[in-house]
Structures are given as C-alpha cells and as structure tokens.
Amino acid sequence: MKIEVKDMNLYYGDFHALKDINIGIEEKKITAFIGPSGCGKSTLLKSINRMNDLVENCRIKGDIFLDGENIYKDLDVNLLRKRVGMVFQKPNPFPMSIYDNVAYGPRTHGIKSKAMLDDIVEKSLRDAAIWEDTKDRLKKSALGMSGGQQQRLCIARALAVQPEVLLMDEPTSALDPISTTKIEDLAMELKKDYTIVMVTHNMQQALRISDNTAFFLLGEIVEYNDTEKLFSIPSDQRTEDYITGRFG
Amino acid sequence: MKEKIMKGVFLFAACASILAVGLICYFLLVNGIPGMAKIGVGKFLGGKIWRPNNDEFGILPMIVGSLYVTAGAIIFGVPIGILTSVFMAKYCPKTIYRPLKTAIELLSGIPSVVYGFFGLVVLVPFVRNVGRSLGLGGNGSSIFTASLLLGMMILPTIIGVTESAIRAVPAAYYEGALALGATHEGAVFKVVLPAAKSGVVAGVVLGIGRAIGETMAVIMVAGNQARLPNGIFRGIRTLTANIVLEMGYATDLHREALIATGVVLFVFILAINVSVSLLNRRGQNG
Numbered sequence: 001m002k003i004e005v006k007d008m009n010l011y012y013g014d015f016h017a018l019k020d021i022n023i024g025i026e027e028k029k030i031t032a033f034i035g036p037s038g039c040g041k042s043t044l045l046k047s048i049n050r051m052n053d054l055v056e057n058c059r060i061k062g063d064i065f066l067d068g069e070n071i072y073k074d075l076d077v078n079l080l081r082k083r084v085g086m087v088f089q090k091p092n093p094f095p096m097s098i099y100d101n102v103a104y105g106p107r108t109h110g111i112k113s114k115a116m117l118d119d120i121v122e123k124s125l126r127d128a129a130i131w132e133d134t135k136d137r138l139k140k141s142a143l144g145m146s147g148g149q150q151q152r153l154c155i156a157r158a159l160a161v162q163p164e165v166l167l168m169d170e171p172t173s174a175l176d177p178i179s180t181t182k183i184e185d186l187a188m189e190l191k192k193d194y195t196i197v198m199v200t201h202n203m204q205q206a207l208r209i210s211d212n213t214a215f216f217l218l219g220e221i222v223e224y225n226d227t228e229k230l231f232s233i234p235s236d237q238r239t240e241d242y243i244t245g246r247f248g
Numbered sequence: 249m250k251e252k253i254m255k256g257v258f259l260f261a262a263c264a265s266i267l268a269v270g271l272i273c274y275f276l277l278v279n280g281i282p283g284m285a286k287i288g289v290g291k292f293l294g295g296k297i298w299r300p301n302n303d304e305f306g307i308l309p310m311i312v313g314s315l316y317v318t319a320g321a322i323i324f325g326v327p328i329g330i331l332t333s334v335f336m337a338k339y340c341p342k343t344i345y346r347p348l349k350t351a352i353e354l355l356s357g358i359p360s361v362v363y364g365f366f367g368l369v370v371l372v373p374f375v376r377n378v379g380r381s382l383g384l385g386g387n388g389s390s391i392f393t394a395s396l397l398l399g400m401m402i403l404p405t406i407i408g409v410t411e412s413a414i415r416a417v418p419a420a421y422y423e424g425a426l427a428l429g430a431t432h433e434g435a436v437f438k439v440v441l442p443a444a445k446s447g448v449v450a451g452v453v454l455g456i457g458r459a460i461g462e463t464m465a466v467i468m469v470a471g472n473q474a475r476l477p478n479g480i481f482r483g484i485r486t487l488t489a490n491i492v493l494e495m496g497y498a499t500d501l502h503r504e505a506l507i508a509t510g511v512v513l514f515v516f517i518l519a520i521n522v523s524v525s526l527l528n529r530r531g532q533n534g
Contacts, residue, residue: 078430081427094439
C-alpha cells in the first residue's frame with residue numbers, strides 16, 4: 001500500500017466530517033472517491049497532502065501513512081507536498097508565463113540551472129500531453145490558455161516536482177467533454193509512473209478509468225473495492241442505490 | 249421620466265470631477281505659460297539661480313529638490329510599506345491586526361502640519377547630531393530629514409492600497425503554490441505578491457504623488473534654501489515650498505513664475521499617472 005489511512009476522524013469545529021476512515025491506496029493505480037456532495041471525499045483527499053491544515057478549527061485524529069511514514073509526525077509538510085502533488089477542481093495556473101508556472105516547483109526546491117529547468121519544463125509538459133500546444137508560447141501568460149489546457153498545465157506543474165502521488169480533486173468538473181476525455185486519457189497514461197487518487201462526481205468517469213473505487217456517504221466509507229466489482233455487484237444496499245441513481 | 253432625471257443627476261455628478269480637472273488645467277496653463285515664455289523655457293527650467301528681486305527665475309534647484317526628497321521618501325517608505333502590507337495580509341495574528349490597522353489609519357489622518365512639528369522637534373535634532381557626528385555638517389533641516397518624514401507620511405497610502413491588492417489575489421494561487429511544496433514565504437513572495445503587482449505599483453505611485461505634492465511638512469524640515477544641494481544633509485527647497493513661501497507677496501512676473509512652477513509640478517504628476525497606466529497595460533498583455 002502506498003498510502004494507508006488508519007482510524008481517522010476529522011472535525012471542522014463541532015462538525016464530524018470524517019468518521020472512522022480506514023483505507024489503503026495501491027501504488028500505481030487510480031483510486032476513485034465517489035459519493036454525493038458533502039460526503040467527505042474531498043476532505044479526505046486534502047488530508048493526504050495536509051491542505052486541511054489551512055482550514056481553521058480543523059482537527060484530525062488517527063493516522064495517515066505514506067510508504068509507512070506518518071505524514072503528521074514523521075514528515076516535513078513541505079516535503080510531503082512535494083511527494084504528494086495536487087490538481088485542483090478549478091484550474092489555477094499562476095498569473096505568470098507557462099514556463100514559469102512549470103518551473104515554479106523545481107525553483108522552489110532549489111534548482112537554479114537554466115538548462116536543467118528547461119529540461120524539466122519540457123519533460124513535464126510532454127508528460128502532461130500539452131507540449132505541442134505550448135512549445136511556441138512558453139513565455140506567454142498561462143492565463144491566455146483554454147480551461148482544458150490550463151488544467152493540463154496544472155498537471156504538468158505538479159509533475160515538475162517529481163511527486164510519487166497525484167491527488168486530483170474533481171479535475172474535470174469545470175471542463176468541456178473533449179478536455180475531460182484528454183484529462184482522463186492522461187490520467188490512464190500517468191498511472192504507469194504515479195499513484196493517482198481522484199475525487200469525482202461522475203460515476204462513469206470512475207468506472208472508465210479507476211482501478212479501485214471508494215464510495216463515501218455522510219463522512220463514512222460505505223464500500224471500497226475493485227472498481228468493476230463495486231459497480232457490478234455492490235455489497236451494500238446504499239452503494240447500489242447511489243450507483244443506480246436513486247439518490248445523490 | 250424620473251429615471252431620465254436621475255440619469256441626468258448622475259451624469260452631472262460624474263462631469264463635476266472632469267470639469268474640476270479641466271478648470272485646474274486651464275487656469276494653470278493660461279496663467280503659467282506666458283510667464284514661462286517671458287522668462288524663457290530653458291532659463292526657467294534649467295536656470296540654477298532663483299533671485300526674484302533680480303528677475304532671475306531658475307527653478308532647477310527646486311526641481312532637483314522635489315526629485316531628491318521624493319526619491320528619498322520612496323527609499324524609506326516603499327520597502328517598509330510593502331513589507332508591512334504583506335505582514336498584515338498574510339502573517340498578522342488576529343489579535344494584533346485590529347490595533348495595527350487602527351494605528352495605520354490614524355497615521356493617514358494626522359494633519360501634515362503635525363507631521364511637520366514632529367519632524368521639527370524630533371527628526372531635525374536627530375539628523376543634526378547624525379550629520380555632525382559623521383562630519384557631514386548641516387543644521388538638521390535637510391534632504392535626509394524631509395525624506396524620512398515623507399517616507400513616514402506615504403506609508404498609510406502604500407500600505408492601504410498594497411494590502412487590499414494582496415488580499416484580492418485568489419486563494420487558489422496560494423494553495424496551488426503550497427500544494428507544490430512551497431513554504432509560506434515562498435508562496436507569498438514568489439506567487440501572491442507578484443500576482444498583486446499592479447496593485448502594489450498603484451500604491452507606490454499614489455505614495456509618490458503624495459510625496460511630490462506634500463508642502464507643509466516639507467517646508468518645516470527641509471531648510472528651504474533655493475540652491476542646488478551638495479549633500480543629503482544639506483537643506484533644499486521643493487517646488488511646492490517655493491510656491492507657498494513666496495505666493496503671499498509675489499507680484500507681476502514673480503507671481504507668474506510661481507504659477508509656472510505649479511505647471512511643472514502638475515506635469516510631474518501627470519507623467520507619473522500616465523506611466524502607471526502604461527505599465528499596467530503592459531502588465532496585462534504580458
């Protein structure tokens with residue numbers, strides 16, 4: 001298991017947002033978190049790279065391990081986030097050039113050599129399948145790109161710091177169907193090298209690309225299984241109700 | 249019908265400020281240009297000697313004086329102002345934010361004559377001692393003193409505008425930087441602050457405008473000698489001071505020369521504003 005969450009409970013003030021979470025995430029697979037809005041799937045995702053630290057009154061009990069190391073006790077938070085990259089729901093390229101966006105991470109982690117940065121930028125953009133779209137406009141502002149391109153740029157930016165895990169928080173919910181397909185294809189490609197955890201509202205998407213799926217409801221993991229099994233023979237009535245569209 | 253009347257009222261209100269600028273422009277040019285022409289533009293702008301009694305009207309010392317004290321104010325005020333606003337927007341614990349904010353608002357409300365008194369009583373003796381102990385002489389009323397005081401006076405302007413510019417940067421930029429493993433400092437100084445660049449520049453320019461236009465406080469601490477200075481511990485007269493000190497008794501060409509001084513001041517302010525809008529436009533395209 002690449003990531004293991006053990007007996008985790010999370011509270012926002014008095015609100016008990018995640019209840020007794022236990023889940024293991026396999027290396028170099030795509031794991032999908034599905035469930036209705038407000039069920040805690042994004043909250044769990046953001047706990048894996050400690051972005052919840054930014055939320056006031058957020059308390060976490062229990063442990064999360066990355067390769068057996070406790071992320072809240074053994075690891076420096078900035079190094080953790082270097083190893084566990086994140087792609088947000090809304091594409092959030094920085095208001096600077098495409099090149100500088102991708103180079104930001106490596107520069108932050110101390111790489112100064114122009115030649116090395118050039119290599120990293122090209123490789124990251126290639127890996128994110130957006131090199132052809134951007135190679136002639138690297139010095140142009142990233143804000144001039146389309147939403148789908150921006151999201152792939154954000155993936156390239158995340159790849160540039162050479163993470164082991166990629167967290168994707170509904171990465172296609174703000175995109176059109178064609179861009180969505182591109183991001184999905186990209187995720188399938190990337191899982192050869194990276195462990196991917198993806199939150200999605202779209203059950204078809206989970207079914208198309210994920211290896212394992214966890215179904216969340218009201219802060220609990222109702223069912224966690226191989227994606228095909230979960231969608232074909234769900235073992236819990238609530239999962240079946242959700243995937244057949246009876247609520248949510 | 250009622251809507252039309254209200255629309256007219258709004259239009260009139262909007263025109264009032266344009267009208268004001270237009271009138272000021274007109275008055276200044278009509279009264280200032282002929283004087284400048286009589287003296288000779290080259291002699292007026294480039295002349296090193298200001299002796300109204302001998303009909304010598306060279307305002308180069310005053311132009312240089314205004315530029316010196318403004319540059320000094322930028323050197324003291326801009327770094328402190330920007331760092332303060334970064335602190336207030338991104339580091340400040342809630343418990344001290346309120347008192348800090350109140351103090352800065354108070355700073356902007358203090359009349360400039362009171363700043364002048366502070367300068368006269370505290371800064372002038374202090375600078376006199378520093379100047380003498382460094383062997384640079386001077387009696388304390390100097391470019392250095394005026395720069396310090398102006399640097400203080402432009403702080404609230406810079407801090408106010410810069411802080412709101414930093415706060416207006418989408419949280420997604422900050423979060424995106426953290427998610428790449430950046431530290432709080434790295435995210436704030438490499439992503440958030442550059443994203444607020446145009447607002448920061450606007451704040452700095454407003455501060456420059458305030459510094460170049462400030463009169464009362466500068467008169468009280470700058471010494472007001474109408475000659476080219478030979479060191480930052482020497483006295484200086486600014487464009488604004490030149491007008492205020494002599495307008496009360498000036499007549500004829502002397503009076504016109506002072507109004508022409510006002511034209512020069514106005515052109516400076518205009519140039520600053522235009523360069524900012526140009527900078528901003530380029531920033532958006534890039």
